[in-house]
Amino acid sequence: MSIALPSGRLLKDSKLFLEKIGIRVKEASNRELISSENGYMFYFPRVFDVPVYVENGVDLGICGSDVVLERNNDVYVPIELPFGKCRMSIILPEEKIVPLENMEGYRIATKYPEITKNFFNEKGFNVKVLKLNGAVELAAKTRIADAIVDIVDTGNTIKANNLKEVYKMMDISAVLLVNRITQKTKFDFINDLIKKAKDYKNNIM
Structure with a gap:
């Protein structure tokens, strides 16, 4: 499972959110832009590029809803996240x-x-x-x-x-992005992830 996380101001909250729903994030060391942990690959592009990565093959991503609207990439956006407001x-x-x-x-x-x-x-x-x-x-x-x-x-x-x-x-707000193919081929995993995200959001709001 690959995840694109935005470098910059959203990274800290994105990492915390994923860890709360069971995905431990390993940040890239030095100037590297990729890391891996427990079967997950993490990519760290600029926030404006996250939807492009998700549309073109990366399974998941997190960025601002403003970026999704501006870029207009074909990605699935199942939930707003409780940060980046x-x-x-x-x-x-x-x-x-x-x-x-x-x-x-x-x-x-x-x-x-x-x-x-x-x-x-x-x-x-x-x-x-x-x-x-x-x-x-x-x-x-x-x-x-x-x-x-x-x-x-x-x-x-x-x-x-x-x-x-x-x-x-x-x-x-920050939003969760899902690749359209991943949405179908890893349906059960994605649904479980979305449920955990909604539960986490409801518990802190």
């Missing part, structure tokens, strides 16, 4: 707060171009989406964008950059 929001400079309906023609900087395009298309607004890979707050500070769409947790970063969260687009 945050939200995706529209953020504006404090001195340029406007209602959502006044954002027609805005330049929106984001790491999530597909989600952003779909959101504004559904609202019936035309915007120009600028895809960035780094700190999107800088786009608002330098005025190359009128607004940004980003993940908000504590809100401290946007406050420090004189920005304000003005509209919550969606809540985000």
Whole structure:
């Protein structure tokens, strides 16, 4: 059984969750990206790549629901997990707060171009989406964008950059991903795993 776990902020909670449902995770040593323990193979890609690995042959994965929506890979998502909670929001400079309906023609900087395009298309607004890979707050500070769409947790970063969260687009959570073929060929194992995950989630919430 192979499992893709996100390097970065979700790794610690992902490891704890798996251990609570009976899967002991061995983290990769040094700069290695693969480890093994008790018949499990663990891969440690960047979080945005986890759905790609699961779609293309890795049995299981954990990442944020935002990544699943943005990447749109063909994977089975049976359950939201009780960690990685945050939200995706529209953020504006404090001195340029406007209602959502006044954002027609805005330049929106984001790491999530597909989600952003779909959101504004559904609202019936035309915007120009600028895809960035780094700190999107800088786009608002330098005025190359009128607004940004980003993940908000504590809100401290946007406050420090004189920005304000003005509209919550969606809540985000870590989710469990299952490869479509694994879902069928290892049906009993996957069902048992999902049951354990649900029991764990119910017990702590």
